[in-house]
Amino acid sequence: MKMDIRGRNIEITDALKDYTTKRLSKLEKYIDDASTAQVVLSVEGERHKVEVTIPLNGVILRGEVAGEDMYASIDLVVEKLEKQIEKHKTKLYRSHRGAGLKKAVADEIQRELDEKNDTPDKFKIVRTKRFALKPMDEEEAIMQMNLLGHTFFVFYNAQTEEVNVVYKRKDGNYGLIEPDFD
Structure with missing residues (x-):
């Protein structure tokens, strides 16, 4: 597994990079060599935040932890990702879909932040994501959606051949948004 380690408001020292690489290498037994882990280490005041995104074929593993110590945050995010992998493996096993994460082919992910936009608009877009459907x-x-811990998920519906959105409702059920071009 390749790793792209970046810092925001922090200088990535060799020791920090080595520690991050060593801890994330625990996940290599589940993830193939073609995958690239996007790691962002940031400091916001007293908080040391670690964000890890690993796109795989059909699955995006994502963990985010903030704490008082960067090294402890790295440990916690690795634990979080391991739990996601185990949860996903269990679901794959139960539904008999796929041959596991080790055989998954990596998707490309682009994460560009547009934080330097100086136009003070009421509806300012501060982040744009592109991903394969x-x-x-x-x-x-x-x-x-549940694996990522999100409240909505955009996907290409194989039955209707349209882009749909599933979302979690306040009552605990799920909703589906379908386009109507009439």
Whole structure:
């Protein structure tokens, strides 16, 4: 697994980079060599924040932890990612879909932040994400949404051949948004 380690408001020392690489290498038994882990280490006041995103074929592993110590935050984010992997492996095993994470082929992910935009607009877009839409059914989309810990998920519906959005409702159920071009 390749690693792209970046710092925001912090200088990435060799010791910090080595520690991050060593701890994340624990995940290599689950992830193939073609995958690239995007790691952002940042300091915001007293908080040391670690964000890790690992895109795989059909799955995006993501962990984010903030604490008082950068090294402790790195340890916690690795634990969080291991739990996500185990949860996903269990779901794959139960549903008999796929051959596991080790055989997954990496997708490319682009994360560019536009923080330097000086135009003070009321509806200022501060982040744009691009990602590949993998055809899946509604159940897989809900599984992905829950795995990421999000409240909505955009996906390409394999049955309707349209882009849909699943979302978690306040009552605990799920909703589906389908486009209507009429």
